Amino acid sequence: MLGDARKAQEIFQTTLREAALRAAHGELPKEPFWLFRDARWRCLEASETDLQAEPLDIDERDVVSEAPSQIEQLEPAQLAIWISSAPDPQRTALALFYLDEFDYREILDLAELKLSELSRLLAMGRRQFQAWLDAMLPKTPNV
Amino acid sequence: MNMPRLSRRQRALANCAPITAQRMPDRSMRSAVSRAGDSTEFVNQQSFDRAVAALVHAIPIPPETAEWFSTKDLVSPSKWTWKKTVRNPAVLAIGIALVVIAGVLVFQFIGRLNDFPGSSTARKLLTIAGSTRSVLLDPVSADAGTLSDLFFMKHGLEHYDVPDEFADFRTIGCRVFEDDQSQRIAQIWVAEKRMQFFLFPAERNVKTGAALSFPGWQYVQQEGWVGAVTEHDGVCFMAALPGRERDLAPYIPNTKQ
Numbered sequence: 001m002l003g004d005a006r007k008a009q010e011i012f013q014t015t016l017r018e019a020a021l022r023a024a025h026g027e028l029p030k031e032p033f034w035l036f037r038d039a040r041w042r043c044l045e046a047s048e049t050d051l052q053a054e055p056l057d058i059d060e061r062d063v064v065s066e067a068p069s070q071i072e073q074l075e076p077a078q079l080a081i082w083i084s085s086a087p088d089p090q091r092t093a094l095a096l097f098y099l100d101e102f103d104y105r106e107i108l109d110l111a112e113l114k115l116s117e118l119s120r121l122l123a124m125g126r127r128q129f130q131a132w133l134d135a136m137l138p139k140t141p142n143v
Numbered sequence: 144m145n146m147p148r149l150s151r152r153q154r155a156l157a158n159c160a161p162i163t164a165q166r167m168p169d170r171s172m173r174s175a176v177s178r179a180g181d182s183t184e185f186v187n188q189q190s191f192d193r194a195v196a197a198l199v200h201a202i203p204i205p206p207e208t209a210e211w212f213s214t215k216d217l218v219s220p221s222k223w224t225w226k227k228t229v230r231n232p233a234v235l236a237i238g239i240a241l242v243v244i245a246g247v248l249v250f251q252f253i254g255r256l257n258d259f260p261g262s263s264t265a266r267k268l269l270t271i272a273g274s275t276r277s278v279l280l281d282p283v284s285a286d287a288g289t290l291s292d293l294f295f296m297k298h299g300l301e302h303y304d305v306p307d308e309f310a311d312f313r314t315i316g317c318r319v320f321e322d323d324q325s326q327r328i329a330q331i332w333v334a335e336k337r338m339q340f341f342l343f344p345a346e347r348n349v350k351t352g353a354a355l356s357f358p359g360w361q362y363v364q365q366e367g368w369v370g371a372v373t374e375h376d377g378v379c380f381m382a383a384l385p386g387r388e389r390d391l392a393p394y395i396p397n398t399k400q
Contacts, residue, residue, distance in 0.1 A: 005203070005205065009205055009207075009208060012208055016211075062184075062187075063184075063187045063188055063191045064187060065183075065186075065187050065190065067187065067190065067191045067194065068190045068191065068193070068194035071191070071194040071195060071197075071198055072194065072198075074198060076198050076199070076201040076202040076203065077202070079195065079198045079199065079202070080199075080202050097159070097162075097192075098162075098192070098195050098196050098199045099196075099199060100161075100162045100163060100196045100199070100200075103161060103167075103168040103172075104156070104159040104161070104168070104172065105168055105169070106168075107159075115152070115155050115156070115159070116151075116155050118155075118158075118159055119154070119155035119156070119158035119159055120158075122158050122159060123158045126188065126191060126192075129195070130191070
């Protein structure tokens with residue numbers, strides 16, 4: 001969400017501290033994803049203070065079979081930065097989806113999206129990421 | 144292989160198809176994934192998603208943060224509450240079916256509570272009572288008690304006696320007929336309140352052939368008719384009239400015994 005380990009660490013600790021305080025006062029919300037929702041808003045707040053990228057028309061390409069071998073060449077931090085630079089709610093959608101901890105209904109709930117919106121954001125994200133991969137890395141045949 | 148024709152919703156679901164098969168939360172998602180199936184586009188999407196997810200999991204997490212997740216799942220499974228269980232369509236359907244079965248059993252049980260030897264014949268005769276017209280009977284104007292001799296002399300029916308309580312009722316007509324089990328039935332029509340009397344053989348023990356007796360008067364109801372049945376000397380007598388038990392009760396000496 002942030003592309004910055006230090007900031008992520010700070011938000012993680014702040015979120016947990018706040019949760020511990022609420023638990024001590026018996027004020028924990030009943031809905032199951034409140035902690036993640038809270039953390040997401042803190043991330044968005046934190047990134048608002050950062051330098052914002054100019055909105056650009058990003059190239060899009062169809063996802064190709066060689067994509068996995070291209071992705072293997074990436075450093076995890078590169079992916080984190082790429083996702084964190086996406087505008088919200090696409091950033092939230094990509095982060096939650098590729099974290100692979102939630103099913104699509106939970107993501108819709110957490111990110112406050114409709115199915116059509118989540119679908120469009122993910123499909124667009126894949127195509128944009130493929131275009132970025134093609135620009136950054138050469139394709140190697142997928143065996 | 145091209146992506147098969149999918150509805151807009153199925154296409155949207157296929158775009159959100161889970162990376163790992165365990166996260167198929169509902170049937171619509173399973174259906175969409177199954178439809179998208181082996182198309183090149185969908186296979187590429189899944190391979191792409193798996194590769195990205197693998198890279199996401201390779202993002203280093205600071206040790207002090209990682210230890211929070213070392214033993215626990217990120218999301219605790221939602222609790223299976225009674226409310227959720229009851230709202231499950233399968234549970235709901237089974238519940239309704241069980242209630243219906245229980246209702247039928249209770250209905251049958253209550254029906255059986257009033258059963259006595261000969262009750263099934265009595266019910267059949269109540270149906271006959273409702274459909275009989277007086278023209279079907281031989282006109283006889285006499286006291287009901289005197290017809291015993293007629294039944295014996297003309298039809299050879301022994302012990303087809305009208306009980307004393309109903310012996311003084313004036314008759315309009317009578318007849319003797321065989322029912323579907325070849326039992327000989329005597330039917331008497333009286334002037335009082337469209338009342339009819341029936342005399343029929345008592346139910347018998349299959350092994351010994353002895354008549355199954357029961358105490359006093361027993362009521363049966365069928366198709367808007369009510370009958371009070373008593374047994375004597377292997378012959379059942381039933382007084383029947385259209386209405387309810389309370390309409391017949393005044394004619395029965397000691398109601399139900």
